[in-house]
Amino acid sequence: MIQDAFVAFSGPVVKHVSNSSRTSIAHEQSETTPLFSKQALVHGHRCISAWPGYCPTPLLNLPGLAKALHVQDILYKDEANRFGLGSFKALGGAFAVSQLAHAPGTKPAALTVTTATDGNHGRSVAWGAREHGHRAVIYIHAEVSAGREQALRDHGAEVVRVDGNYDDSVRICYQAARENGWTVVSDTTYAGSGSDVARTVMLGYSVMLTELVEQFADNIPTHVFVQGGVGGLAATVCECLRLACEDRAPRVIVVEPELAPCLFVSASNNTPTKVEISQETLMAGLSCGEVSSVAWPVLQRRADDFVTIADSIVAPTMTMLRDSPFGDAAVVAGESAVAGLAAFIAARQIDSLSKALNLTADSRVLVLGTEGATDPAVYQRMTGFPA
Ligand SMILES: Cc1ncc(COP(=O)(O)O)c(C=O)c1O
Incomplete structure (x- = not known):
């Protein structure tokens, strides 16, 4: 039974590179500018925890x-x-939209906010825009599912579907914003484009880390496996855990689809490197070919390892979480949520990788279940379970 549950994880499903540029805490240069100040983290938490319906996950x-x-x-x-x-x-x-609304001199009613998305980020922007009385125009690429498109419309957004992949939708969105005088609320940033909004988006993510640090109490994990798209989440994880846990911070392993490995390739080349996406991964939220230029320096300095996983282990991981063959609580996790867990399970099946990542019987492993069944139809198709 136990063997059966992991059968899909054997074979060449995972690749690993360790980060040769990582800076040890002892050698960190004091002049390195942190991603967030402590005051900014407190501000982010104070704002978001005051929103109606807030509850730590x-x-x-x-x-x-x-x-x-x-x-x-x-x-x-x-x-x-x-x-x-x-x-x-x-x-x-939504946090970045709320901060725009409060910018001095802004007339809230006059704003049109826009972004490109594979679903989740756009939903957040659309929700924030509606809450603050703005118009949202959201760009999606050819492969975004019909269910995710509908969810954007349900939050009041105007949705524009464009040819090509996620990176194409980002470029088209920026062009439309320039032509129309709209405000881009992007979760990524490229060299030369302003990084403030992407940093504010990441400050919003930091609330999840503030909650986690409280939830760990003294039991800090030894490892965290975090999935990467453009790297914004992973950089936030690295920065916040280092700030809160200092030299007890967990080892951070960044996990991507092998079909969209921009962080892995950047780490291998020791410089941000664009990759062409020739086939869409099932992990829709992670299908990005270009790293965020605000996230990359943090990852280069702080992430320990980069791995890629094959799409073949995604559905088995989702199904196992829901089916729960080991007697744990059943968990509903979407395609992009399970990448970290899938990589960990694969690593545990491969002795050399377990050794390289220093995984032992004493390890306490944190994985971030970053989404539920954000498209119920896709979830049911992949797991056989209703969402
Ligand atoms: C569910 C989910 N997990 C993880 C990520 C990765 O975040 P980032 O693009 O900041 O690396 C995304 C990105 O959209 C996502 O939707």
Whole structure:
């Protein structure tokens, strides 16, 4: 039974590179500008925790799975019910919109906000825009599912579907914003484009880390497996955990689809490197070919490892979480939510990788369940379970 549950994880499903540019805490240059000041973190938490419906998301313990994989603990931060939007992204885009609304001299009613999205970020921006009385125009690419498009419209957004992939939708969105005088609320930024909004989006994500630090209390994990798209979430994880846990901060392993490995390739080349996406990954939220230029320096300095995973282990991981063959609570996790857990399970099946990542029977592993069934039809198709 236990062997059967992991059968999909054997074979060449994971690649690993360790980060040769990582700076040890002892060698960190004092002049390195932190991603967030402590005051900014307090401000982000104070604002978001005052929103109606705010509630910290649960940190679940999966002892049955931990036993099967011979580690001490597996902790799963479950973002499925974040503000009723289904993902941690609810914290970022909506927070950035709320901060625009409060910018001195801004006439809230005059704003049109826009972004490109594969679903979750756009939903957050659309929700924030509606809350603050703005218009939202959201760009999606050819492969975004019909269910995710409808969810954007349900939050009041005008949706524009464009040819090409996520990176194409970002470029088209920026062009439309320039032509129409709209405000881009992007979760990513490229060299030469302003980084303030993307940083504010990441400050929104930091609320999840503030909650986690409280939830760990003294039991800080040894490892965190965090999935990466443009790297904004992973950089926030690195920065906030280092700030809160100092030299006890967990080892950070950044996980991407092998079909969209921009962070992995950038780490291998030791410089931000664009990758062409020739085939869309099932992990829709992680399908990005270009790193965020505000996230990259943080990851280069602080992330420990980069891995990629094959799409073939995504549905089995979602199904196992829901089916719960080891007696843990059943968890509903979307395609992009399980990348970190899938990489960890694969690493536990491969001795050399377990050794390289220093995974042992004493490890306490944190994974971030960054979304629930954000498209219920896709969820049912992939797992056989209703969302
Ligand atoms: C569910 C989910 N998890 C993780 C990520 C990755 O975040 P980032 O693009 O900041 O790396 C995304 C991005 O959209 C997402 O939707």
